Amino acid sequence: MPEKQIVHTTITVKCPKCERTNVYTISEEDIKEITELGVARIGFLHGDHALIINFDSTGFIRGAYIVASDNIPSDIRVFYDTYRVLLSPRFLIKDFEVALIDLENKIIDLRASKLSGKDVSLIMEYVNTYRNLIKDSIKRVGVSGRNYFAVEHSNVVILYNNIPSSIIKVCLPLIMVEKHDLSSIYLALKYAVSSSIDKDTPTFKERLNMVMNAHRIRIKAKKGINAIRFARASILALWPQLTNVFDMIMSDPNIKGPEGTTLLNLIMKDPSICFDDLYEMLKELSKRDLIEFLG
Numbered sequence: 001m002p003e004k005q006i007v008h009t010t011i012t013v014k015c016p017k018c019e020r021t022n023v024y025t026i027s028e029e030d031i032k033e034i035t036e037l038g039v040a041r042i043g044f045l046h047g048d049h050a051l052i053i054n055f056d057s058t059g060f061i062r063g064a065y066i067v068a069s070d071n072i073p074s075d076i077r078v079f080y081d082t083y084r085v086l087l088s089p090r091f092l093i094k095d096f097e098v099a100l101i102d103l104e105n106k107i108i109d110l111r112a113s114k115l116s117g118k119d120v121s122l123i124m125e126y127v128n129t130y131r132n133l134i135k136d137s138i139k140r141v142g143v144s145g146r147n148y149f150a151v152e153h154s155n156v157v158i159l160y161n162n163i164p165s166s167i168i169k170v171c172l173p174l175i176m177v178e179k180h181d182l183s184s185i186y187l188a189l190k191y192a193v194s195s196s197i198d199k200d201t202p203t204f205k206e207r208l209n210m211v212m213n214a215h216r217i218r219i220k221a222k223k224g225i226n227a228i229r230f231a232r233a234s235i236l237a238l239w240p241q242l243t244n245v246f247d248m249i250m251s252d253p254n255i256k257g258p259e260g261t262t263l264l265n266l267i268m269k270d271p272s273i274c275f276d277d278l279y280e281m282l283k284e285l286s287k288r289d290l291i292e293f294l295g
Protein backbone atom coordinates (compact mmCIF):
# COMPACT_ATOMS: atom_id res chain seq x y z
CA MET A 1 0.00 0.00 0.00
CA PRO A 2 1.37 3.45 -0.89
CA GLU A 3 0.10 4.76 2.49
CA LYS A 4 2.60 2.65 4.39
CA GLN A 5 5.54 3.79 2.31
CA ILE A 6 5.24 7.51 2.99
CA VAL A 7 5.38 7.25 6.82
CA HIS A 8 8.54 8.93 8.13
CA THR A 9 9.31 10.48 4.74
CA THR A 10 9.56 14.26 4.68
CA ILE A 11 7.66 16.99 2.92
CA THR A 12 9.41 20.32 2.28
CA VAL A 13 7.21 23.32 1.81
CA LYS A 14 8.02 26.99 1.28
CA CYS A 15 5.63 29.69 2.44
CA PRO A 16 4.51 31.97 -0.42
CA LYS A 17 4.01 34.82 2.04
CA CYS A 18 7.19 34.92 4.15
CA GLU A 19 9.35 32.39 2.28
CA ARG A 20 10.02 30.34 5.42
CA THR A 21 10.67 26.68 4.68
CA ASN A 22 9.11 23.91 6.77
CA VAL A 23 10.35 20.34 6.65
CA TYR A 24 7.68 17.99 7.90
CA THR A 25 7.96 14.26 8.66
CA ILE A 26 4.82 12.32 7.77
CA SER A 27 3.39 10.53 10.82
CA GLU A 28 1.04 7.61 11.51
CA GLU A 29 -1.56 10.21 12.46
CA ASP A 30 -1.37 11.68 8.94
CA ILE A 31 -1.85 8.24 7.39
CA LYS A 32 -4.91 7.65 9.57
CA GLU A 33 -6.39 10.96 8.45
CA ILE A 34 -5.61 10.25 4.77
CA THR A 35 -7.25 6.80 5.05
CA GLU A 36 -10.38 8.37 6.53
CA LEU A 37 -10.63 11.65 4.64
CA GLY A 38 -8.46 11.34 1.54
CA VAL A 39 -5.99 14.05 2.58
CA ALA A 40 -4.14 15.11 5.73
CA ARG A 41 -4.44 18.77 6.71
CA ILE A 42 -1.68 20.39 8.70
CA GLY A 43 -0.66 23.96 9.42
CA PHE A 44 2.63 25.70 10.22
CA LEU A 45 2.64 28.81 12.38
CA HIS A 46 4.68 31.72 11.01
CA GLY A 47 4.00 34.56 13.46
CA ASP A 48 0.85 36.41 12.38
CA HIS A 49 -0.04 33.92 9.63
CA ALA A 50 -0.09 30.16 9.17
CA LEU A 51 0.60 28.06 6.10
CA ILE A 52 -1.92 25.25 5.69
CA ILE A 53 -1.24 22.31 3.43
CA ASN A 54 -3.29 19.31 2.30
CA PHE A 55 -1.39 16.25 1.15
CA ASP A 56 -2.47 12.83 -0.09
CA SER A 57 -1.38 9.21 0.27
CA THR A 58 1.59 9.71 -2.06
CA GLY A 59 2.84 12.73 -0.08
CA PHE A 60 1.75 15.03 -2.93
CA ILE A 61 0.63 18.48 -1.79
CA ARG A 62 -2.88 18.98 -3.14
CA GLY A 63 -3.33 22.50 -1.81
CA ALA A 64 -1.59 25.20 0.19
CA TYR A 65 -3.04 28.41 1.57
CA ILE A 66 -2.48 31.13 4.15
CA VAL A 67 -4.75 31.98 7.09
CA ALA A 68 -4.43 34.36 10.04
CA SER A 69 -2.74 32.62 13.01
CA ASP A 70 -5.59 33.47 15.35
CA ASN A 71 -8.15 32.02 12.97
CA ILE A 72 -7.01 28.48 12.15
CA PRO A 73 -9.83 25.98 11.45
CA SER A 74 -10.18 23.50 14.34
CA ASP A 75 -9.69 20.40 12.16
CA ILE A 76 -6.13 21.43 11.21
CA ARG A 77 -3.28 19.88 13.15
CA VAL A 78 -0.99 22.80 13.91
CA PHE A 79 2.80 22.89 14.23
CA TYR A 80 5.35 25.47 15.26
CA ASP A 81 8.79 24.37 14.11
CA THR A 82 8.90 20.76 15.40
CA TYR A 83 6.33 21.42 18.13
CA ARG A 84 2.75 20.23 17.93
CA VAL A 85 0.44 23.09 18.98
CA LEU A 86 -2.88 22.24 20.64
CA LEU A 87 -5.42 25.04 20.20
CA SER A 88 -8.77 23.25 20.37
CA PRO A 89 -11.12 22.14 21.79
CA ARG A 90 -10.87 25.06 24.21
CA PHE A 91 -11.45 24.43 27.91
CA LEU A 92 -14.18 26.35 29.66
CA ILE A 93 -11.80 28.61 31.56
CA LYS A 94 -13.09 31.01 34.18
CA ASP A 95 -10.79 32.12 36.95
CA PHE A 96 -7.31 31.60 35.57
CA GLU A 97 -5.37 30.55 32.47
CA VAL A 98 -2.75 27.83 32.07
CA ALA A 99 -0.59 27.03 29.05
CA LEU A 100 1.97 24.23 28.93
CA ILE A 101 5.09 23.98 26.81
CA ASP A 102 6.49 20.47 27.01
CA LEU A 103 10.08 20.92 25.84
CA GLU A 104 10.83 17.20 25.87
CA ASN A 105 7.80 15.87 24.03
CA LYS A 106 7.55 19.02 21.87
CA ILE A 107 3.97 19.97 22.67
CA ILE A 108 2.58 23.47 23.13
CA ASP A 109 -0.84 23.24 24.76
CA LEU A 110 -2.85 26.48 24.78
CA ARG A 111 -6.33 24.96 25.26
CA ALA A 112 -6.76 26.24 28.82
CA SER A 113 -5.73 29.80 27.96
CA LYS A 114 -6.87 32.76 25.89
CA LEU A 115 -3.64 32.59 23.91
CA SER A 116 -3.90 31.83 20.21
CA GLY A 117 -1.70 30.71 17.33
CA LYS A 118 -0.43 34.23 16.77
CA ASP A 119 1.14 34.28 20.27
CA VAL A 120 3.19 31.11 19.80
CA SER A 121 6.28 32.66 18.13
CA LEU A 122 6.56 35.25 20.87
CA ILE A 123 6.11 32.68 23.64
CA MET A 124 8.73 30.36 22.15
CA GLU A 125 11.23 33.18 21.59
CA TYR A 126 10.77 34.09 25.25
CA VAL A 127 11.16 30.47 26.41
CA ASN A 128 14.28 29.91 24.29
CA THR A 129 15.90 33.14 25.47
CA TYR A 130 15.04 32.98 29.17
CA ARG A 131 14.89 29.25 29.83
CA ASN A 132 17.69 29.40 32.42
CA LEU A 133 16.06 32.33 34.17
CA ILE A 134 12.68 30.64 34.61
CA LYS A 135 14.03 27.30 35.79
CA ASP A 136 12.12 26.72 39.04
CA SER A 137 11.87 30.48 39.35
CA ILE A 138 8.72 32.45 38.55
CA LYS A 139 9.04 35.43 36.18
CA ARG A 140 6.46 37.85 34.85
CA VAL A 141 5.93 37.94 31.07
CA GLY A 142 3.59 40.01 28.90
CA VAL A 143 1.87 38.29 25.97
CA SER A 144 -0.68 40.08 23.76
CA GLY A 145 -0.93 42.92 26.25
CA ARG A 146 -1.83 40.58 29.10
CA ASN A 147 0.22 39.57 32.10
CA TYR A 148 1.34 36.01 32.59
CA PHE A 149 3.87 34.26 34.79
CA ALA A 150 6.32 31.68 33.49
CA VAL A 151 8.22 28.93 35.30
CA GLU A 152 9.97 25.78 34.09
CA HIS A 153 9.97 22.51 36.00
CA SER A 154 11.01 19.05 34.72
CA ASN A 155 11.34 20.29 31.12
CA VAL A 156 7.85 21.74 31.08
CA VAL A 157 7.20 25.47 31.02
CA ILE A 158 3.95 26.56 32.57
CA LEU A 159 2.50 29.96 31.67
CA TYR A 160 -0.33 31.10 33.90
CA ASN A 161 -2.16 34.02 35.43
CA ASN A 162 -4.43 34.71 38.43
CA ILE A 163 -2.92 31.97 40.59
CA PRO A 164 -0.90 33.03 43.67
CA SER A 165 2.81 32.24 43.32
CA SER A 166 2.76 30.50 46.70
CA ILE A 167 0.25 27.98 45.34
CA ILE A 168 2.27 27.40 42.16
CA LYS A 169 5.44 26.79 44.21
CA VAL A 170 3.75 24.11 46.32
CA CYS A 171 1.89 22.50 43.42
CA LEU A 172 4.62 22.47 40.77
CA PRO A 173 6.49 19.34 41.95
CA LEU A 174 3.15 17.58 42.50
CA ILE A 175 1.49 18.39 39.18
CA MET A 176 4.47 18.09 36.84
CA VAL A 177 4.63 14.33 37.05
CA GLU A 178 5.14 11.61 34.42
CA LYS A 179 2.44 12.51 31.90
CA HIS A 180 1.58 16.20 31.67
CA ASP A 181 -2.12 16.04 31.07
CA LEU A 182 -3.49 19.57 30.83
CA SER A 183 -7.01 18.78 32.03
CA SER A 184 -5.69 17.08 35.20
CA ILE A 185 -3.28 19.95 35.83
CA TYR A 186 -6.00 22.54 35.29
CA LEU A 187 -8.34 20.69 37.63
CA ALA A 188 -5.62 20.29 40.28
CA LEU A 189 -4.80 24.02 40.18
CA LYS A 190 -8.49 24.85 40.33
CA TYR A 191 -8.70 22.74 43.46
CA ALA A 192 -5.57 24.31 44.95
CA VAL A 193 -6.91 27.84 44.41
CA SER A 194 -10.31 27.04 45.96
CA SER A 195 -9.24 24.88 48.91
CA SER A 196 -8.85 26.50 52.30
CA ILE A 197 -6.65 23.69 53.59
CA ASP A 198 -3.10 24.72 54.56
CA LYS A 199 -1.01 24.08 51.43
CA ASP A 200 1.98 22.76 53.38
CA THR A 201 0.10 19.90 55.02
CA PRO A 202 0.15 16.24 53.90
CA THR A 203 -3.67 16.41 53.75
CA PHE A 204 -3.54 19.04 51.01
CA LYS A 205 -0.91 17.12 49.07
CA GLU A 206 -2.91 13.90 49.33
CA ARG A 207 -6.06 15.58 48.00
CA LEU A 208 -4.22 17.40 45.22
CA ASN A 209 -2.83 14.04 44.16
CA MET A 210 -6.30 12.58 44.21
CA VAL A 211 -7.62 15.34 41.91
CA MET A 212 -4.62 14.85 39.61
CA ASN A 213 -5.43 11.13 39.35
CA ALA A 214 -9.22 11.53 39.38
CA HIS A 215 -9.54 10.01 35.92
CA ARG A 216 -8.01 6.79 37.22
CA ILE A 217 -9.77 6.49 40.60
CA ARG A 218 -13.11 4.70 40.39
CA ILE A 219 -16.00 4.71 42.82
CA LYS A 220 -18.45 1.84 43.08
CA ALA A 221 -21.67 1.39 45.07
CA LYS A 222 -20.88 -1.44 47.45
CA LYS A 223 -24.31 -2.48 48.72
CA GLY A 224 -26.34 -1.08 45.87
CA ILE A 225 -27.92 2.28 45.23
CA ASN A 226 -30.81 1.76 47.63
CA ALA A 227 -28.44 1.49 50.58
CA ILE A 228 -26.91 4.85 49.63
CA ARG A 229 -30.34 6.37 49.08
CA PHE A 230 -31.24 5.24 52.59
CA ALA A 231 -28.34 7.31 53.96
CA ARG A 232 -29.36 10.41 51.99
CA ALA A 233 -30.99 12.37 54.82
CA SER A 234 -28.17 11.81 57.31
CA ILE A 235 -25.47 12.63 54.72
CA LEU A 236 -27.19 15.79 53.51
CA ALA A 237 -27.62 16.93 57.08
CA LEU A 238 -23.81 17.13 57.17
CA TRP A 239 -23.29 18.54 53.63
CA PRO A 240 -26.47 20.33 52.57
CA GLN A 241 -24.50 22.21 49.88
CA LEU A 242 -23.87 18.88 48.15
CA THR A 243 -27.54 17.96 47.64
CA ASN A 244 -27.35 18.27 43.84
CA VAL A 245 -24.09 16.37 43.66
CA PHE A 246 -25.37 13.62 45.93
CA ASP A 247 -28.45 13.18 43.75
CA MET A 248 -26.37 13.21 40.59
CA ILE A 249 -24.09 10.54 42.06
CA MET A 250 -27.16 8.41 42.79
CA SER A 251 -28.35 8.73 39.20
CA ASP A 252 -24.97 7.87 37.68
CA PRO A 253 -25.62 4.62 35.80
CA ASN A 254 -22.00 3.46 36.13
CA ILE A 255 -21.71 3.65 39.91
CA LYS A 256 -23.91 0.53 40.18
CA GLY A 257 -21.78 -1.46 37.72
CA PRO A 258 -18.71 -3.56 38.60
CA GLU A 259 -16.37 -0.93 37.09
CA GLY A 260 -17.88 1.95 39.00
CA THR A 261 -17.57 5.55 37.85
CA THR A 262 -14.46 7.74 37.82
CA LEU A 263 -13.88 10.33 40.51
CA LEU A 264 -13.34 12.78 37.65
CA ASN A 265 -16.83 12.04 36.40
CA LEU A 266 -18.25 12.90 39.84
CA ILE A 267 -16.21 16.13 40.07
CA MET A 268 -17.35 17.19 36.60
CA LYS A 269 -21.02 16.76 37.49
CA ASP A 270 -20.75 20.17 39.08
CA PRO A 271 -17.50 21.96 38.10
CA SER A 272 -18.09 24.64 40.75
CA ILE A 273 -18.14 21.98 43.47
CA CYS A 274 -15.80 22.29 46.44
CA PHE A 275 -13.63 19.16 46.18
CA ASP A 276 -12.86 19.17 49.92
CA ASP A 277 -16.59 18.81 50.63
CA LEU A 278 -17.03 16.08 48.02
CA TYR A 279 -13.99 14.27 49.41
CA GLU A 280 -15.35 14.38 52.98
CA MET A 281 -18.74 13.14 51.81
CA LEU A 282 -17.24 10.26 49.81
CA LYS A 283 -15.02 9.34 52.79
CA GLU A 284 -18.09 9.22 54.99
CA LEU A 285 -19.95 7.01 52.48
CA SER A 286 -16.89 4.78 52.36
CA LYS A 287 -16.67 4.65 56.16
CA ARG A 288 -20.29 3.51 56.24
CA ASP A 289 -19.30 0.79 53.74
CA LEU A 290 -21.70 2.15 51.12
CA ILE A 291 -19.12 2.94 48.45
CA GLU A 292 -15.74 1.57 47.55
CA PHE A 293 -12.73 3.34 46.03
CA LEU A 294 -11.09 1.30 43.28
CA GLY A 295 -7.49 1.72 42.05
Ligand SMILES: [Zn+2]
Residues within 6 Å of the ligand: 015, 016, 017, 018, 019, 020, 046, 049, 050, 051
Ligand atom coordinates in the same frame (compact mmCIF):
# COMPACT_ATOMS: atom_id res chain seq x y z
ZN1 LIG B 1 4.84 32.27 6.13
